[in-house]
Amino acid sequence: MASLFRDRSLGLSKREAATAAAAAATATATARSRCTSSLPSPFGEVTPQLSAADLQDTAYEIFVAACRTASGKPLTYVPSTASPAAERSPSPSPSSPALQRSLTSAAASKMKKALGLRSVSNSGSKKSEGSPSSGGKAKKPVTVGELMRVQMRVSETVDSRIRRALLRIAAGQVGRKIESMVLPLELLQQFKSSDFTDQEEYEAWQRRNLKILEAGLLMHPLVLLDKSNTASQRLRQIIHGALDRPIETGRNNESMQILRSAVMSLASRSSDGFLAESCHWADGSPLNLRLYEMLLEALFDVNDEVSIVEEVDDLMELIKKTWGILGINLMLHNLCFSWVLFNRFVATGQVENDLLYAADSQLAEVAKDAKNTKDPAYSKILSSTLSSILGWAEQRLLAYHDTFDRGNIDSMQSIVSLGVSAAKILVEDISNEYRRKRKGEVDVARNRIDTYIRSSIRTAFAQRMEKADSSRRASRNQPNPLPVLAILAKDVGELAANEKAVFSPILKLWHPFAAGVAVATLHSCYGNELKQFVSGIMELTPDAVQVLRAADKLEKDLVQIAVEDSVDSDDGGKAIIREMPPYEAEAVIANLVKIWIKTRVDRLKEWVDRNLQQEVWKPQENQEGYAPSAVEVLRIIDETLDAYFQLPILMHPALLPDLMAGLDRCLQYYITKAKSGCGSRNTFVPTMPALTRCTIGTKFQGVWKKKEKTLNTQRRNSQVATMNGDNSFGIPQLCVRINTLHQIRTELEVVEKRIITHLRNSESAQAEDFSNGLGKKFELTPAACLEGVQQLSEAMGYKIIFHDLSHALWDGLYVGEPSSSRIEPFLRELEQNLTIISDSVHERVRTRIIADVMKASFDGFLLVLLAGGPSRAFTRQDSQIIEDDFKSLKDLFWANGDGLPADLINKFSTTVREVLPLFRTDTESLIERFRRLTLETYGSSAKSRLPLPPTSGQWNPTEPNTLLRVLCYRNDEAASKFLKKVYNLPKKL
Numbered sequence: 001m002a003s004l005f006r007d008r009s010l011g012l013s014k015r016e017a018a019t020a021a022a023a024a025a026t027a028t029a030t031a032r033s034r035c036t037s038s039l040p041s042p043f044g045e046v047t048p049q050l051s052a053a054d055l056q057d058t059a060y061e062i063f064v065a066a067c068r069t070a071s072g073k074p075l076t077y078v079p080s081t082a083s084p085a086a087e088r089s090p091s092p093s094p095s096s097p098a099l100q101r102s103l104t105s106a107a108a109s110k111m112k113k114a115l116g117l118r119s120v121s122n123s124g125s126k127k128s129e130g131s132p133s134s135g136g137k138a139k140k141p142v143t144v145g146e147l148m149r150v151q152m153r154v155s156e157t158v159d160s161r162i163r164r165a166l167l168r169i170a171a172g173q174v175g176r177k178i179e180s181m182v183l184p185l186e187l188l189q190q191f192k193s194s195d196f197t198d199q200e201e202y203e204a205w206q207r208r209n210l211k212i213l214e215a216g217l218l219m220h221p222l223v224l225l226d227k228s229n230t231a232s233q234r235l236r237q238i239i240h241g242a243l244d245r246p247i248e249t250g251r252n253n254e255s256m257q258i259l260r261s262a263v264m265s266l267a268s269r270s271s272d273g274f275l276a277e278s279c280h281w282a283d284g285s286p287l288n289l290r291l292y293e294m295l296l297e298a299l300f301d302v303n304d305e306v307s308i309v310e311e312v313d314d315l316m317e318l319i320k321k322t323w324g325i326l327g328i329n330l331m332l333h334n335l336c337f338s339w340v341l342f343n344r345f346v347a348t349g350q351v352e353n354d355l356l357y358a359a360d361s362q363l364a365e366v367a368k369d370a371k372n373t374k375d376p377a378y379s380k381i382l383s384s385t386l387s388s389i390l391g392w393a394e395q396r397l398l399a400y401h402d403t404f405d406r407g408n409i410d411s412m413q414s415i416v417s418l419g420v421s422a423a424k425i426l427v428e429d430i431s432n433e434y435r436r437k438r439k440g441e442v443d444v445a446r447n448r449i450d451t452y453i454r455s456s457i458r459t460a461f462a463q464r465m466e467k468a469d470s471s472r473r474a475s476r477n478q479p480n481p482l483p484v485l486a487i488l489a490k491d492v493g494e495l496a497a498n499e500k501a502v503f504s505p506i507l508k509l510w511h512p513f514a515a516g517v518a519v520a521t522l523h524s525c526y527g528n529e530l531k532q533f534v535s536g537i538m539e540l541t542p543d544a545v546q547v548l549r550a551a552d553k554l555e556k557d558l559v560q561i562a563v564e565d566s567v568d569s570d571d572g573g574k575a576i577i578r579e580m581p582p583y584e585a586e587a588v589i590a591n592l593v594k595i596w597i598k599t600r601v602d603r604l605k606e607w608v609d610r611n612l613q614q615e616v617w618k619p620q621e622n623q624e625g626y627a628p629s630a631v632e633v634l635r636i637i638d639e640t641l642d643a644y645f646q647l648p649i650l651m652h653p654a655l656l657p658d659l660m661a662g663l664d665r666c667l668q669y670y671i672t673k674a675k676s677g678c679g680s681r682n683t684f685v686p687t688m689p690a691l692t693r694c695t696i697g698t699k700f701q702g703v704w705k706k707k708e709k710t711l712n713t714q715r716r717n718s719q720v721a722t723m724n725g726d727n728s729f730g731i732p733q734l735c736v737r738i739n740t741l742h743q744i745r746t747e748l749e750v751v752e753k754r755i756i757t758h759l760r761n762s763e764s765a766q767a768e769d770f771s772n773g774l775g776k777k778f779e780l781t782p783a784a785c786l787e788g789v790q791q792l793s794e795a796m797g798y799k800i801i802f803h804d805l806s807h808a809l810w811d812g813l814y815v816g817e818p819s820s821s822r823i824e825p826f827l828r829e830l831e832q833n834l835t836i837i838s839d840s841v842h843e844r845v846r847t848r849i850i851a852d853v854m855k856a857s858f859d860g861f862l863l864v865l866l867a868g869g870p871s872r873a874f875t876r877q878d879s880q881i882i883e884d885d886f887k888s889l890k891d892l893f894w895a896n897g898d899g900l901p902a903d904l905i906n907k908f909s910t911t912v913r914e915v916l917p918l919f920r921t922d923t924e925s926l927i928e929r930f931r932r933l934t935l936e937t938y939g940s941s942a943k944s945r946l947p948l949p950p951t952s953g954q955w956n957p958t959e960p961n962t963l964l965r966v967l968c969y970r971n972d973e974a975a976s977k978f979l980k981k982v983y984n985l986p987k988k989l
Contacts, residue, residue, distance in 0.1 A: 283327025
């Protein structure tokens with residue numbers, strides 16, 4: 001294995017340093033693209049307008065600025081050898097110790113040791129292109145700052161320009177720390193186009209700095225922007241304008257002053273609303289993380305992309321000085337560094353396992369951080385990063401048979417370790433579900449390995465199956481060719497042996513029974529194929545015998561591996577063995593019978609679907625008044641049971657429950673389809689209208705009635721949809737549906753008695769097989785029939801009252817003058833519907849249906865009185881009309897003793913009878929009762945102002961909302977004054 005760490009780059013050649021700036025920029029961009037990760041950054045996209053090269057240039061500028069001011073001393077400048085002497089400070093400060101410190105060239109860095117990385121001597125390292133030993137003219141960096149410049153592929157010309165800018169900034173702002181400045185803004189103010197090789201390079205440089213400002217202050221600010229922030233709007237306009245036409249950037253230039261004002265206003269904000277001591281322009285996520293990622297990438301040797309420079313300790317010490325500007329802390333550093341190590345392994349062809357070891361070691365620090373913080377922002381970044389790592393690892397581990405072999409098995413252990421580490425942090429430290437459980441209940445590592453084993457084994461098995469099929473086709477012209485499953489059994493045995501020898505020893509580090517899980521999965525996969533094979537035959541054949549024998553041998557081999565692997569387990573391997581139900585020959589027949597049952601049941605379900613689509617539910621289809629499809633479905637069930645007991649098997653009693661359950665589900669499905677689309681009570685009850693005051697007088701009637709009718713019509717149409725014109729949901733058709741469900745429930749008793757007769761005639765039946773009812777009765781259908789009749793009956797009742805007779809009830813009863821709009825028209829039409837029901841439904845369900853119609857009519861009557869809208873107004877004298885009308889309504893259902901029982905009528909009319917006395921109670925008493933009940937309900941808080949009681953729809957004379965509604969429709973001055981004063985209720989909806 002090639003060493004990870006090589007000699008660092010010896011720098012750019014003098015010839016390169018002397019070339020034109022534009023050409024150097026192009027070459028740098030090309031070099032930067034050599035090591036591009038195929039994985040998207042988990043930190044998020046900064047903006048498509050900023051390239052990786054743009055971010056790297058900005059990162060280097062931040063690095064240089066941070067290192068020169070990290071000591072807290074005033075901003076100082078020591079020119080590089082390439083910078084003009086004219087730029088020297090008149091009285092230069094002492095040289096920056098950070099950038100100018102000599103390289104230590106330690107034989108082995110502390111960081112490498114901490115990450116488990118080897119150091120490499122110079123003699124064994126790869127010679128950098130252009131190094132003295134290779135005949136090149138490049139000079140070797142002698143300071144940490146110079147090494148960073150080389151690592152980030154920054155030319156001396158660009159580096160010199162950055163340093164000159166810092167000197168100019170220092171001259172104008174003595175004593176200020178870099179954290180209190182916005183670096184791109186200061187750089188923009190320092191340079192003009194004359195400082196660059198050509199106008200094109202200057203404009204590109206200016207655009208980059210403006211886009212950085214846009215990203216840091218507008219797109220990803222640390223402190224979220226208020227939409228009304230004028231500075232952000234002004235800055236956005238300035239930047240977008242400058243991207244089209246460069247701005248003048250001189251210190252006293254008006255455009256620059258406007259830009260500075262907007263930038264500093266945004267950068268000085270803090271979360272507590274006060275001006276921040278430090279400027280926030282590069283510390284918002286994901287901009288800060290992407291910039292920091294660029295700096296950490298510089299740790300890798302510029303000429304050997306899988307190696308980290310020997311001076312990594314020195315470089316890392318300086319990189320950490322950017323934390324103040326970028327808003328990075330130790331936790332984010334650990335996370336970013338883990339990602340950079342891992343990402344470099346992926347991007348460089350996955351050949352250097354030391355990078356995986358290092359990333360895994362760094363993840364141990366991340367795990368500590370995750371346990372010690374509850375910062376939601378950090379957790380979000382952590383989750384994204386670890387998910388990316390885990391996703392990449394699992395792409396390989398979920399099919400590790402395709403990824404690894406004996407030649408690269410070492411890398412498998414590294415990838416498993418990394419994936420498990422990521423998964424443990426995600427589950428143990430981020431998942432809320434895990435925290436709610438006792439941690440002892442979840443073994444993350446074991447669960448993940450279990451998943452990898454089962455997934456990869458299934459994939460490998462599928463490949464072996466294709467191979468076995470190819471072998472079968474190749475040998476089909478030979479005498480007595482082996483069946484496919486016999487060939488597959490041999491291949492699966494070899495796969496299990498290889499798993500035990502190669503992969504299980506590694507996976508056992510995280511899962512104590514890795515081999516057992518693998519063979520249990522293989523056992524399951526082969527068992528599924530065996531079942532399919534058996535499903536294609538109706539009797540044993542030579543091929544079937546061969547397959548069963550091969551399967552038996554395979555099973556013994558797999559069980560042996562599982563037992564050996566589980567010998568030290570607490571249960572002696574019982575858990576794994578339980579995952580391996582035996583391939584018993586006796587089970588073949590049982591499986592064949594079950595397939596037969598499933599086929600018949602599926603066929604019956606298809607028949608139900610097909611015939612119910614054609615069912616018209618007409619009462620005249622037969623004399624009994626139920627659907628022909630019900631007769632047919634019961635006939636098919638009879639035939640299926642007869643055929644079952646004629647099968648040449650001895651296990652009729654044992655498998656009868658399976659058949660009964662399937663037929664039961666089919667009948668239940670028929671019932672569900674039969675009542676589908678018929679609606680329920682809530683389908684037809686109109687939405688409770690808003691509380692309004694009745695309109696007193698005669699002027700309202702024409703206009704309001706027209707508007708209210710339109711509103712009601714729209715409401716009904718929206719609830720009933722297209723049901724109005726569909727004959728299959730009319731009252732006669734609903735009666736047929738109810739009769740049909742009643743008939744099915746009655747016939748089931750006959751079918752169950754016939755099953756007992758079959759069992760008595762069965763040779764293998766024992767006395768207990770037919771003495772109890774378990775497995776020989778329909779468990780779901782009787783209750784489904786009762787429930788269906790109940791739903792249809794109630795739906796029909798409310799459909800009649802609130803849909804079919806809505807014009808007579810809602811649009812007619814008591815609209816305008818109560819004495820001229822009484823209940824007789826409604827009763828005449830209701831009686832016609834009751835006659836249809838009486839003539840159509842079975843006598844056993846007739847009383848229930850008519851009772852539901854009665855209940856719906858009582859609800860409708862109350863809804864008219866208490867929620868009928870402003871078109872209804874009642875005086876105390878109208879109470880006698882109302883009571884007489886309600887008596888007429890009850891009499892219709894009593895029918896002089898030939899209708900519903902009196903006690904049933906009294907039971908359902910209780911609420912109406914309790915509410916009606918309110919309509920003859922004087923207004924003052926109603927108001928006083930309303931005040932008292934409201935105070936009892938809401939307490940002393942209601943004394944100053946009576947609250948508006950909510951509408952429950954459950955009317956009651958002791959319920960404030962019911963009393964209020966009576967007052968709303970009370971046609972007198974006392975009620976009007978009270979409602980106007982207390983609630984100012986509207987007279988329109």
